[in-house]
Amino acid sequence: MNSMNAPEEIVLHGIAAAPGIVMGPAYLFEKHIPRIEEKSIAAEDVEREINRLKNAVARSEKELQKILSLAEQKMGDNKAKVFEAQIMILNDMILFNAIYHRIERERKNSEFVVHGEITKYQQVMLSSSDEYMRERVHDVEDVKNRVIRNIQHEKILSRFDDHSIVVAPILTPADTILFSRNEVLGYATDSGGNTSHAALFARALKIPSVVGLKNVTSCVHTGDYLVVDGYNGVVIVHPSEKTKTECRERIERFDAFEATLNTLRSLPATTIDGKHIMLTSNIEFPEEIDYVNAQGSEGIGLYRTEGVLMGRDSFPPEEEQYEQYKTVADKAFPHSVIMRTFDIGGDKVMAQEHFEENPFLGWRGIRLSLDRPEIFLPQIHALLRASVRGNVRIMLPMVSGLKEIRLAKKFIEEAKAKLRQNNVPFDEAIKIGVMIEVPSAALLAGEIAQEVDFLSIGTNDLIQYLLAVDRDNEVVSSLYQEFHPAVLRTIDHIIREAKRHHTPVGMCGEMAGDPLATLLLLGLGLDAFSVVPTVLPEIKKIIRAVSIVEAKEIASRALAMDSEEDIKEFLRINLAAIAPDIPLPEE
Amino acid sequence: MIEREVSIRNRAGLHTRPAASVVKLAAKFKSEFFIIKDGFEINGKSIIGVMTLAAEQGSQLILRFEGDDELLAAESIVGLFDRGFDEV
Numbered sequence: 001m002n003s004m005n006a007p008e009e010i011v012l013h014g015i016a017a018a019p020g021i022v023m024g025p026a027y028l029f030e031k032h033i034p035r036i037e038e039k040s041i042a043a044e045d046v047e048r049e050i051n052r053l054k055n056a057v058a059r060s061e062k063e064l065q066k067i068l069s070l071a072e073q074k075m076g077d078n079k080a081k082v083f084e085a086q087i088m089i090l091n092d093m094i095l096f097n098a099i100y101h102r103i104e105r106e107r108k109n110s111e112f113v114v115h116g117e118i119t120k121y122q123q124v125m126l127s128s129s130d131e132y133m134r135e136r137v138h139d140v141e142d143v144k145n146r147v148i149r150n151i152q153h154e155k156i157l158s159r160f161d162d163h164s165i166v167v168a169p170i171l172t173p174a175d176t177i178l179f180s181r182n183e184v185l186g187y188a189t190d191s192g193g194n195t196s197h198a199a200l201f202a203r204a205l206k207i208p209s210v211v212g213l214k215n216v217t218s219c220v221h222t223g224d225y226l227v228v229d230g231y232n233g234v235v236i237v238h239p240s241e242k243t244k245t246e247c248r249e250r251i252e253r254f255d256a257f258e259a260t261l262n263t264l265r266s267l268p269a270t271t272i273d274g275k276h277i278m279l280t281s282n283i284e285f286p287e288e289i290d291y292v293n294a295q296g297s298e299g300i301g302l303y304r305t306e307g308v309l310m311g312r313d314s315f316p317p318e319e320e321q322y323e324q325y326k327t328v329a330d331k332a333f334p335h336s337v338i339m340r341t342f343d344i345g346g347d348k349v350m351a352q353e354h355f356e357e358n359p360f361l362g363w364r365g366i367r368l369s370l371d372r373p374e375i376f377l378p379q380i381h382a383l384l385r386a387s388v389r390g391n392v393r394i395m396l397p398m399v400s401g402l403k404e405i406r407l408a409k410k411f412i413e414e415a416k417a418k419l420r421q422n423n424v425p426f427d428e429a430i431k432i433g434v435m436i437e438v439p440s441a442a443l444l445a446g447e448i449a450q451e452v453d454f455l456s457i458g459t460n461d462l463i464q465y466l467l468a469v470d471r472d473n474e475v476v477s478s479l480y481q482e483f484h485p486a487v488l489r490t491i492d493h494i495i496r497e498a499k500r501h502h503t504p505v506g507m508c509g510e511m512a513g514d515p516l517a518t519l520l521l522l523g524l525g526l527d528a529f530s531v532v533p534t535v536l537p538e539i540k541k542i543i544r545a546v547s548i549v550e551a552k553e554i555a556s557r558a559l560a561m562d563s564e565e566d567i568k569e570f571l572r573i574n575l576a577a578i579a580p581d582i583p584l585p586e587e
Numbered sequence: 588m589i590e591r592e593v594s595i596r597n598r599a600g601l602h603t604r605p606a607a608s609v610v611k612l613a614a615k616f617k618s619e620f621f622i623i624k625d626g627f628e629i630n631g632k633s634i635i636g637v638m639t640l641a642a643e644q645g646s647q648l649i650l651r652f653e654g655d656d657e658l659l660a661a662e663s664i665v666g667l668f669d670r671g672f673d674e675v
Contacts, residue, residue, distance in 0.1 A: 094633035
């Protein structure tokens with residue numbers, strides 16, 4: 001507007017994946033599929049062409065070594081193995097000798113030959129009936145594209161400027177690791193969800209991120225100035241001076257707010273009238289615990305054991321699982337850790353053995369564990385052994401009725417007997433709990449509460465199943481309503497039923513970390529909140545600002561309302577009155 | 588030339604990690620080493636080749652060794668297969 005040449009401001013909406021606001025230049029990370037043209041080369045250029053390829057392979061290997069060592073630092077040796085296999089492909093002399101010979105014999109450009117040779121192998125892999133094998137095609141594709149990119153643009157990747165915002169179609173674990181250096185300001189991606197590994201790492205590393213922006217890569221060029229608002233899921237391209245000033249003010253406000261939150265870290269999560277709330281964190285990797293402790297978390301309310309599967313071809317043996325679980329338990333000690341048994345299937349990792357039309361309603365969580373004792377038993381053994389200091393709890397996911405719980409408990413008893421027999425120490429009084437995330441389990445909360453030691457409400461799946469909405473399906477995702485009256489009533493029912501049987505009840509879904517829901521959940525009687533560690537201080541601040549009496553009044557009025565809009569508006573007004581400085585997403 | 592028949596014993600089959608172990612071990616010998624599955628033959632010193640085999644648990648493979656140290660190579664590589672690539 002002001003200047004003839006200033007490009008117009010573009011505002012893009014996506015999913016807030018990691019909180020924080022940053023401004024800076026964009027770095028467009030294009031994982032473009034390289035264009036391969038077939039070119040003939042002169043006889044005297046063959047040697048030069050082969051050298052071009054050799055240099056590209058060497059550069060690719062250097063890149064992968066860097067990724068590998070970063071992966072080892074951040075994720076441990078085992079998960080890094082994927083990258084090791086990619087490096088081995090670069091060193092596959094059978095493959096590359098065939099490529100060099102073809103370049104000599106056919107006098108074709110190297111990218112054309114590389115593409116042709118490697119694609120042959122991919123086609124064989126794709127024709128396999130094995131789901132896992134078809135998945136591995138992506139690893140080979142990664143290597144192939146890396147080499148071709150290095151042949152074509154000799155320096156592009158190493159030119160990543162520190163203090164940039166990485167803009168990409170999607171970030172894979174390899175990319176996230178590569179960029180997860182302190183100098184990266186933020187991430188903005190076309191696709192990806194809030195629960196992707198990239199989002200998870202971004203949150204753990206406090207890198208403000210917005211995902212699911214659909215077309216950010218087509219609006220942005222490297223060097224363009226950007227604002228990434230990881231609170232509201234907004235990216236602004238070419239922000240106007242006015243927008244920049246506003247953002248600077250907001251950043252200052254948030255920094256000041258963060259500073260006040262710092263003082264909260266050592267204070268307990270207790271309401272004005274003295275009810276102590278267990279405020280804990282959700283994690284997936286042992287590496288997250290130091291951060292979680294620094295945030296003032298009272299332990300781990302959800303440890304997703306699927307973390308041990310990342311980057312692996314097969315289920316890790318008991319010993320390896322034990323080491324990982326023990327590390328988590330020790331790092332969290334004296335606080336307790338709720339370890340959830342494998343919740344695989346659905347959108348999770350390792351769907352290699354079984355293809356399902358509708359995985360969310362399929363073979364996942366406890367269903368898979370009970371059907372596959374050779375997977376479940378080693379995990380139970382490892383969990384029990386890790387419980388030796390008395391701070392481990394076991395939680396079962398995707399339970400839909402009592403039969404599954406009884407069967408799982410039988411397995412656990414069996415494992416305990418075996419350990420006793422072998423004089424292996426474990427916590428005899430270990431507590432067993434259940435995730436309430438299937439509507440049938442919610443209705444049976446009373447009966448389930450009598451069967452186990454604790455309940456934990458998993459809101460993400462519960463809402464999805466209750467409202468019959470796939471929130472990753474863009475067409476219907478707006479129907480996914482955290483504050484739908486039926487959701488409130490279901491949560492109320494679960495908590496009441498649990499209390500009737502004196503069984504503690506917590507929540508580990510996203511709703512537990514939504515500041516707008518805190519007053520409501522306190523009022524409904526929730527005893528424990530398990531949240532993404534970044535939001536923990538905010539939630540604590542709200543808990544410390546209210547009395548249970550007040551919260552109960554708010555909850556009972558919200559329960560009587562019949563529309564999500566009314567409920568949200570009502571909660572917003574109350575939160576603003578009780579904790580005015582909590583930043584909320586703009587509607 | 589030596590030929591040996593082996594079967595895949597580990598649950599996950601001849602996936603990336605076992606494939607890497609096989610190739611690494613094969614590289615220690617001078618002999619040529621081929622793996623034959625269902626009439627399809629690949630060079631056992633090529634990781635990308637071994638990866639394409641998609642040999643799952645129970646698959647029967649023929650291993651062929653040819654060279655000065657073929658006896659030694661056969662003994663140690665067949666051993667690795669027999670131990671289920673040490674991961675079972």
